[in-house]
Structures are given as C-alpha cells and as structure tokens.
Amino acid sequence: MKKVLIISPYFPPSNAADMQRVRMSLPYFKEYGWEPELVVAEEIYSDMIKDSLLLDSIPKDIQVHQVKAFSKKWTSKFGLGSIALRSLFFYRKKVNELLRDKHFDLIYFSTTQFPVCILGPFWKKKFGIPYVIDIQDQWHSEYYQDKPKSERPKKYWFSYRLNKYLEPIAMRNVDGLISVSEAYINTLKTRYPKLVNKPCSTITFGAHQLDFNIAKQNSSLSESVYNRDNGKINLVYIGRGGFDMQQSVSLLLKVFKKGIDQNADGFKNIHFHFIGTSYAPKGSGIPTLMPIAKNLGLTDYVTEYTDRIGYYQSIDHLLHADGLIVLGSNDPDYTASKLYPYILAKKNLLAILHLKSSAAQILEECNAGLLIPLDSDADRAFDALKSYLNKVKLKVTPSTKWQEFEKYRSDYLTKKQVNLFNSIISTN
Template sequence: MKGVLIISYYFPPCGGPGSIRVLKFAKYLRDYGWEPLVLTVKEADYHVKDTSLMNEIPPEVNIFRTYIPEPYRLYRRLTGKQMDEPVDISTVPTNHREGEKLREKLAEAFRATLFIPDARVGWLPFALKKALQIIRANDGIQVVFSSAPPFTCHFAACLLKKITGIPWVADYRDPWTQAYFYPQRPPITRMLEEKLECKLLKEADRVVSINEKILKDIREKYDLKKGKKWMVIPNGFDPSDFEDIEPIYDDSFTIIYTGSLNVRMNPKYFLEAVGQLCVEKTDFARDVKLVFVGRTASDIAPLFKDTRIANNIHLVPHLPHKECLRYTFGADLLLLLIPEWERSEVIMTTKIFEYIKTGRPILALAPEGEAAQLIRKLNLGFVVHPKDIAKIKNQLWKIYNLWKSQNLQVLPDEKEILQFDRKRLTEKLARIFNEVLEENIKECQTVEN
C-alpha cells in the first residue's frame, strides 16, 4: 500500500471542523490504496477538545505527535485571561474597534508583527525533524499532504518536498492572506508573508480547497494559471456519524445552533430579532426555545441576559460530536451564522453539511456567498442577510407559523447531497494522490534518461 504523510496541527483529541476534515481523510484513505501516517502535535493548546473522536481513528493508522511551543499560553498571561480560557484566532481581536484593553492591543501587535506565517510557527523545526525521521523509517511514503490553517503546516510540507523530492498536496481549509480573520500586519510583514505564500503555492504539486472561490481568489492575487493543479474537495458529512442517533426532541418551537460563538460568530442581530418578536407576539414568546450548543466567548454571554428572551434560551456546553448531533436531529429549525466581514463570502463550514444530512430546515443568516448559494441550490431552507433585523424577524415569524400548522419542512435534492459523503470526498483525494505520484514517477524517469 502506498504511504502518505499527513501534516496537520488539528487532529483528535482536538474537536472542530479542521480536526474532523483531516480525521475523515485518515479514516477512509486505506479504502483507496493509501496508508496514512499522521504528524501532529502533542499537549497542544486546542480551543476545543473532543476525546470521543479518538475512537474513530483506525488502529492501523500511525500517529506521530511532537512538542510545540504554544504562544497563546503567553497571550493569556499578557492579557490577564484565565489559563483555562479557550483562545484561538477567532477570539483574538483583529482591530482596535472592539474595545480590547491596551495589553491586548500590544499582544496582538506582537503576534501580527513577528509570527510568520502564524502563531504556530514555533512547531516548524520540531515538525520538520520528526517528518524526516518518519520518511526515513518508512520507504513507502510517496506523497506529503498538509492541511491548513495553521499555514506552518504548509511551510513544513514545502521544506520536506525540497529536501526529499516527495510530491506535496496542500489543503486550504480557509484562505491565508485573504482570510477575513487575517491579522492587521505591518506592511513589511504582510509583504514577506505574501511572498512566502506565493512561493509555497508555486512549489505545491496540487492545491486543494473547500470551494472554488478560495482557489480563484488565490490565482488572481498571485497571477497563477488555472489548470489541474487546483482542485475542490468540500467539507462534508460522514454517514457513519448519523447511525443510531437518538434525537433530543422538545414540544417547543426549537431553534438549534451548534458551534462556537465569539466576536465573529456573533448572534446579536438574531437575538434582537427574537427579542422583538417575543415582545410583539405572545404566542411566539410562549413557544420558542433557543438552544446554543458549544463554546461561548465571555463577551457574547451578556447577550443571553436580555430579559425579553432570557427564559427562552438554553445553553449547552461543548459536547462530543455525536452527542451534538442528537440536538441537530431534534431541531425544528437549525441556525447557521455566517458573519458579514470582508471576504467572509468564502466561508463554508463543516456544520453546513452536517445540518444538511439531518434533513431539518436551515435558517442561514449569511451574506451572499458560498453558503447562501448552497442553501438555495439544494433547497435547504431560508437565507437572510445577517444584520437585517427586520427581515430576520419577518422570516422567523413565517417559519414559526409554518411550524404551528405542521408545514415546516424542506425537500432537498438527495442526489446532490450524496456528493458530500466523506468517503466519496476521500476517494477524490486519493485520485489526486495517484495523479501526483504518477507525474513524479514520469518526471524522475525523464531526469534519469
């Protein structure tokens, strides 16, 4: 069986979409002739942990974990945060209009100036050393696959290709220098990072991303030609995750949101619309129940104390993945939040596809972009601009009345949905590995001749 070295910071026991994407690839690659060897970190400062995901790693898959110096531990000390408070790129302020303290500004300036490509760059020497050891001990490794962010993973993979000649496939789960969460770097730092990204993109044998928009933007930014080098493998769902699910039902009009809430994934406009409806419509106030499952940042928590809606809100802390699915299956309406930030139109989270698999209606509060287009294309529910309180309120009232009359349902295109099966998506990745391997063999034969 051919071997592939997977380099990923996010991997179980880490929870969240980045970890799950890589986990599912590792889980199914053996079915398509590729033996995954995973290089990741140990004792990482993960913002979400889900130890239940460890049970999905096939026993045949070798996992190698190395030390990483985690800068967010220092960040907590500098900013006065609790040492057990989750911190990641989504909760670190990116501008000075969000009311952060002076020491938070200083910590962010330090991060934006010195950490290239990201705050996990300290892992680079440890990852590179271990990767070379793995390759030398396993002659069958014929492709390197890295998944980012953090983009330190791509940096390490590119250096490996330079040293060993093994072809490299780069996976962009999010944009890099074009991301909506990209830090405000000094001009010289940004220029250096963009040069690094461009160089790495040119070195990669294939560049994979979750949607075409990300790839198109990259090509246009760096004037790179379109071709077979650029491949889309979206996020998806694993049917095995949905076996033996016992939904958590409620007699209320239950609206479920799963995932993190923070300064970016912020429900304030949605909650304001619900608050207004609760004041204006007593039956809605009586029947509606809002369930938020997952991690809530401290600056979001005060929103739930609004007296108009406080009695309608039920907060559930982060749960193991399969437990979380019990809530989504029992929902009358699933809430999807896509923030209106610059370049947020490319966001296409794993949550969308797991929502899709439940067959429950989705209310997407999203700007025009990839997520909104998918919801409409597959007839999955309703799309409203995330900051238009009046339209959110009107749509909620319509949906509520459909629920009261027992007519709230969606009829998605089942054949279209099957394309997002994780096993099918892994098959596509395996075909990419086969292509780059074949090209590498031909190139080596040409050099020898």
C-alpha cells in the first residue's frame, strides 16, 4: 500500500472550510490503495470555531501528527496572524523528522493556508518526494485590485504582495494540482507554463452522507440561532457574506420587495435568516448583507447572524428550515462547496449563482433546486421566487436526480484524487 503525507494546518475539531476535503476523504483512501498520515497544527493555535462532533467522522486508525505554532498574541503585532506563517517553522522541523524515519510516496497539501506549500519544493529536493497542491481557492489573485479599499479583505496590501512572492516558489516544481475550479488551474497554467504537462484534476468537495447521520444522532445538542416556533416560513442561508455576495442578495431581496409591495400571495409570512456570514471572532462581525435589507425597508423579514456556527449545528439548521437559499459570488470562478449539504438536506432550494460557476452547473445537472442566474432581469427573478415560495408553502418534495448526484459523493471524489496520485507516482 502506498503512503501519502497530508499537510492540513486546520483539522477537527476546528471547523474550517479548507480541511473538509481531507476529512471527508479519510474513510476511503485505504480502500483505493493509499494509507494517509496527517500533519496538523495543534487546535489551541486555531482561532476557528470548534465542533467536537467533527472528530466522530475521523477513522480511529488514522495517524495524526500535531505541530505547534507561534502564538497569535505575539505575531499579530507584526501583522502575521495566519496559522500557515505561524506554524511554518514547526512544520519544517516535524516533517523533516517524519521523512527521515518513514517512507512516503507523496506529499499532499490540502489547505487554503497556502504559505505552508513553499515547503513542498524544499522536501522534494531534500528527500526526493513529489508533492501535490490542492487549490481550493485562488492563492495569488488579482480579483480585488480594481475594487475600492472598503471592499478589500483586511490586511490586503500585505497578503497580496506575500502571495505574489510565495506562489511561484511552490508552483515551480509542483508535481500535480487538484482544484475545485478548472478556472483556477487554467490561471496557474497561464502563469507557469510548465504546469501544462503536469497532472491536474478538477475535483469539487464531496457530499458526505456520514455527516447527516452524525447531525441527526446529535440533533438535541444543536441550539437554533433563531426561534423556530416564530409562526414564519423560515428560509435559511448558511455561509459567508461579503461584498462579492451583495449582488446575489440584492437581486433576491429586490424581487422579494416587489412581492411585498404587490401583496403577492405567499410573501408576507416569510423570514430570511443569513447565518454565519463573517469570519471575524464571535460578536465582532460586521454585517454585509443586512444593510441591503435595511435600504429596501425589509428589516422585518430579514436577519443576519454574523457569528459562525458549528458544522453539525449548520446541518441541523438546514434540516429544520422550511426552505433553503444558496447565495453565490459575482466571481464566476467561485465554487460554492456548501451546495452539497443543501442538496442532501432534501429541502426546496433556491440558488442565485453566476451561470459560469460550477455550482450552477451541478444544480441544474442534478435538478436539485431552482436557479436564478445572477444576471437575471427583475421579472424573471420574481417569477422564479414566486414559484419557489409556492413549493415551500406546499412542502413539495424536491425532484433531485440522485443517480446524477452519485459522482459528487465523497467516496467517488476520493477515488479521483487517488487517480491523480497514481499518475504522479507512475511518472516519478
């Protein structure tokens, strides 16, 4: 059996989006001929919300090594809050020890904490081990360059320059890429022509049925962020907000306002809940979606909860909602990995997405919900919303094509990762 060493600074119980691919793949790697070991940062160095139930989804026989990190209390004084930068020295030391003592066929970086990836070429040169990088998001991106400063992420000036410097170091000798978006891979191939001849595979995050089993078994532990007995039809969106989401929420709420103004049937008793919209520490998040509702006079129909909630608490909210909303970015390369839990919840689903996004293609392919394209005119969007609200009110069962959905499940997508691993090993 071949061995892969997985680098993922965030790991359960930290509820970080970028460790979900690894977590969902761990039960299946051995089935496809690969034994995984992980190197993760100790949870005390993670400021992500913790969900201890995530540990229930990890196979007990998986070996997990932990590394320390410099305290954020001190490094943040110099603008270095990233767990990747804080743990880089400790990763180098620990993995050096592992590679001296054990045999591994491949190193797999699966994280959006990209600075750790610069260790890939170092280990490849020192130990002769090929490495793969999982591009779950754009590392160096020009997306915000033409945006006003008010819409740029915190510390953008520093991160933009750091990413522009570090990305070439990691990409120069990488042996293969996995990405949630084909567009991300194409961008990197344009920047680094050598990648054209490297194995690359577009693999979305997987749909993990085990998570729903865990959530249902522990439903009594999940506290709702809103009163479920409020006499309203509760429509739920769980995920980040941000300026790139404002176009989709504006379209949604403007056509909803039209229904309210026209006293259209099925509109009055609706309440939208936008949950976990900020990555900021608890209680300090700044609403980015609620201002739109205020401007439209819809504060009685909309609530934004900026605080992140636990992973299984999120699933519990999906299962208890009357209907679900998926908001998409105005960036066509954005991939809404959260789409799969929404589909598995088997609720009526309305998505507002860029038509070029992979999420829009998956939704339509599986007939899993009603899609409003981001560039829809008001009349088309209004008709779609009215149809959706009618389905929610009547509790119509979604007509999802589950056979089409099979190829998005975590076991199938783990096999796709392994196929890329095997192609790299066969050429090294």
